[in-house]
Each structure stands twice: as C-alpha cells, then as structure tokens.
Amino acid sequence: MIQSIIQKIVNDLPSLSSTVISGVAWDAIKKFLVSPISNAIQKFFDNRRDLEAFVEIVFEGNNNQLPTVDQVYTEVTGQKCPNDLIIEIRKEIIGYEEKIVSTVAYIEGDHSVFNNKINGNNNVVGIGNQVTNITNLNNTNLSVESHEKKIQSLLRAAWSDYNNGFEDNAKRKYKEIIDLDFENHIAWWGLFLCEVYFADYYRELHNDHYSWVRSQRNNINKYGNKAVEFAPSEEKDYYYKKIQALEETLYF
Secondary structure (H helix, E strand, C coil): CCCCHHHHHHHCCHHHCCCCCCHHHHHHHHHHHHHHHHHHHHHHCCCHHHHHHHHHHHHHCCCCCCCCHHHHHHHHHCCCCCCCHHHHHHHHHHHCHHHHHHHHHHHCCCHHHCCCCECCECEEEEECCEEEEECCCCHHHHHHHHHHHHHHHHHHHHHHHHHCCCHHHHHHHHHHHHHHCCCCHHHHHHHHHHHHHHHHHHHHHCCCCCHHHHHCHHHHHHHHHHHHHHCCHHHHHHHHHHHHHHHHHCCC
16 A cells, blocks of 8 residues: 555654554545645645645655655645645644544554553543443553653743744753653754754844854754654655755854
C-alpha cells in the first residue's frame, strides 16, 4: 500500500514507530483528522478550492505521488510553500496522537491496550462509541504510554509558551523533553527557535549590529542541526531550509 504524505507523518509519531497502520485503520483516522488539519492550515490558502485540493492530495496521494508537503502546495497553488505549514500540520497530528494510537490499537486487534485489569480494579475506557472493560494491563505498556503522554503534554505546553512569548519557560520544557527522549527532533527545533528569538530580540534591544549574534552562531545552530539529524525526511528538509535562510538574515 502506498502511503499518503499525512499517513507518513502519522507513522513517524514515536508511539507508532513500530506499528504498521492498515488501510482500515487509516480510513478511520482520516475521518477525525481532515477537519482539524483543514481548519488549521486554511490561512495559508487564498481560496477554498486550493485548500480542498491540497488536503485531498496529502491525505490520499495522487498519480504523481508528490513526496513532500512543499511540492504539493506549489503544485496546487503555484506559490512557494509557507515555512510554517508543515509545523501546523504536525501540531494538529500531535494533538490527536492519543486518539490515533487508540484507534489503531482497537482496529488492529491489540485489545491488551484496553481489555485489562489494573491491580484488581475494573476500569472503563471509551473509544468513540466503543466502551471496553480494562483488565490485566501490562505494567510495561502503562509505563510506555505514560512516558509518551508526558512528552506530548510537554510539547503542547512548550509550544504554547513559545507562541505566548514565554521563551524561557518553553526552553525548560523542551530540555525536559530531550532528557526523556534525546532524539525528539521537535524539542530540538523548539530550542533552536527559542535561541533565534532571543538573539533577534537582543540585537534589536541593544542596537547590536550582528557582532554578538554572530558570536553565538554555532551555539544557536547546534540545536537546529540536532533537529535535522533526528527528523524524518520531510521535516529534515524544512529544518535545513529554515537554518539556511537564517544564515542570510540573522547573522549578516
């Protein structure tokens, strides 16, 4: 089965790294992902027709099998892809990660995630309209699930802090994520963005003509380079281009 662009991004989620999503599971996931992703990215499109064409291709694929979000956007709109488009898509997917994992596990028949007993207590978990009694949940599964939930919660909180101007709080959260998952490219990229923001702010505040910022170049770029190192192919290309663009604007 040829995967669509969005399906590849979903498959790159840490909690699904060893899971193959079947066609049936993917059909179920699409039903609750299309709308929020469409709403989140509509600001990047001049008209509804282009948005719908883009969403159809990245979710379903097409005869040309364009491999990246950038290429699909340019094919549909005739314009250069905005830098933040892939980030917005990933944010929405991360926000639905728990529901994605639950859907895949239920459809693929991994009912150990839902159908177990914890310390003799019966608990109930709802999956859409399905309600299943939990019995005998493996402690290792609980530990992994708790670990991933903590990372996703920290990612959302860090991104919120960054967007609201609390870069120091965001940096602390991103570093905590890296302590939990050293190869988390989103956290490395978040640190990079925080450092870039501070460098730009410092330059404007002190009327510094790039000298201090230039002296911090390697220290700033090391975070971006880590994001490139650990990212899947599509994000890797985005990160690399962004770093190169900053080389021409931030340091010179």
